[in-house]
Amino acid sequence: MTSAETGRIAALVGPATVELQDYPVPAPGPGAVLLRVRRANVCGTDVHQWHYESALLREAGLGHEFVGEVVALGEGVTTDFAGDPVAVGDRVVAVYYLTCHRCPPCLRGEFNLCVNGLSEWKHKPAVAPHFRSAFATHYHLFPGQYFYKVPDEVDDAAVAGANCGLAQMLFVVDEVGVGPGETLVVQGAGGLGLYAAAVAHERGARVIVVDGVPERLELARGFGADETVSLTDFPETADRVARVQELTGGLGADMVLEVTGVPASFVEAIELARVGGRIASVGNLNAEATVTMTPGILTRKSVHVHGVLRYHPWYLHRAVQFLARRGHLHPFDALSDRTYPLDEVTDALRAGESRSVARVAIVP
Known part of the structure; x- marks a missing residue:
């Protein structure tokens, strides 16, 4: 069943090639929810x-x-996944993947690793209900897809990144563990790195952020970084390792968080970590990218490596609560200094690739 309205969505039709396509906006069936995208x-x-x-x-x-x-609620939907009443007009954020509760990871309680998590997202927009992704005018929430209401005190610019970056960083810090008095080195001061700094700062950790863009390093301090290490001032791995050693009394970091997506940063993380330290690899998702390393360093340093994909779905609720609790302490409004209309989606992607700002946003 569809409504009489037509919506628009950005479809990937080739390498670095996006096409805007128009489709009828679906009316939500039982358990589903139709949203109008406010900011992506x-x-x-x-x-x-x-x-x-x-x-x-x-x-x-x-x-x-x-x-x-919320534009329309399907039959049976009266609350979000925290039990809070939800109505047309409410702002919400949604977990971007699904949890089938039946696959082996789900049965182990590893909902972030659900093998069917992208079972809907992978379809072309031409396949109904069309609106499975957010560079669009509308978004279709499937039955069982976690979503949470946004409190009035949290604005769109702050909460837009909650369902990916902030929720995942809360999950990483809990899964890998960093606490009061420990040192966290964050490789990369993009959205993920800035969120991580804010989360670790609340936990009482000392935060060191590494990046090559001066504006990002300045922003990192506003998100709780105690120290920053510039790739310009310390251009080689050995330089950065020496600087972190200096800042940690010769020990190295208790935890290193890689969120750059640069394969070489994983090898550098091993050097930055202390003996017995921990590494969380989050940014490197390209299954074809390779890097050369000496495995014996891992053994000799007894470093614990954690690959972390996604987050448990209820961490999105924790992310919204974090913003309501801590949003006034950090410049979340500065996470994106540039917005684009939907018909300039390619320009937005180029700006995001350039690393000129922490996040660019599309406002349909």
Whole structure:
């Protein structure tokens, strides 16, 4: 069943080639929800997908970090997944992947690893209900897809990245663990890195952020970074390792978080970590990218490596709560200093790729 309204969505039709396509807006069936997209961020994953680096998502829709407004509720939907009443006009954020509750990872309680998580997102927009991604005018929430209402005190610019970057960083810090008095080195001061700094700062950790863009390093301090390390001032790995050693009394970091997506940064993370330290690899998602390393360093340093994909779906609710609790302490409004209309989606992707700003956003 569809409504009489027509919506528009950005479809990936070739490498770095996006086409705007029009489709009838679906009326939500039982358990489903129809949203109007208010704001969608350009995430690093979108840039990789745009360049055809994700085999599963070629020719699919683009965009997953977003905030939407409820247009219609399917039969039986009266609350969000925290039990809060929801109505037409409410702003909500949604977990961008699905959890089938039946596959082996789900049965182990590893909902972030659900093998069917992208079972809907991978379809071309031409396949009904069309609006599975957020670079669009509308978004269709499937039955069982987690979503949470946004409180009035949290604005669109702050909450748009909650369902990817912030929720994942909360999950990473809990899964890998960094606490009061420990040192976290964050490789990369994009959206993920800035969120991580804010989360670790609340946990009482000392935060060191590494990046090459001066504006990002300045922004990192506003998000709780105690120290920053510039790739310009410390251009070689050995220089950066020496600087972190200096800042940690010769020990190295208790935890290193890689969110750059640069394969060489993983090898550098091993050097930055202390003996017995921890590494969380989050940014490197390209299954074809390779790097040369000496495995014996891992053994000799007894470094614990954690690859972390997505997050448990209820962490999105924790992300919204974090923004309501801590949003006034950090410049979340500065996470994106540039917005684009939907018909300039290619320009938005190019700006996101350039790393000129932490996040660019599309406002349909």
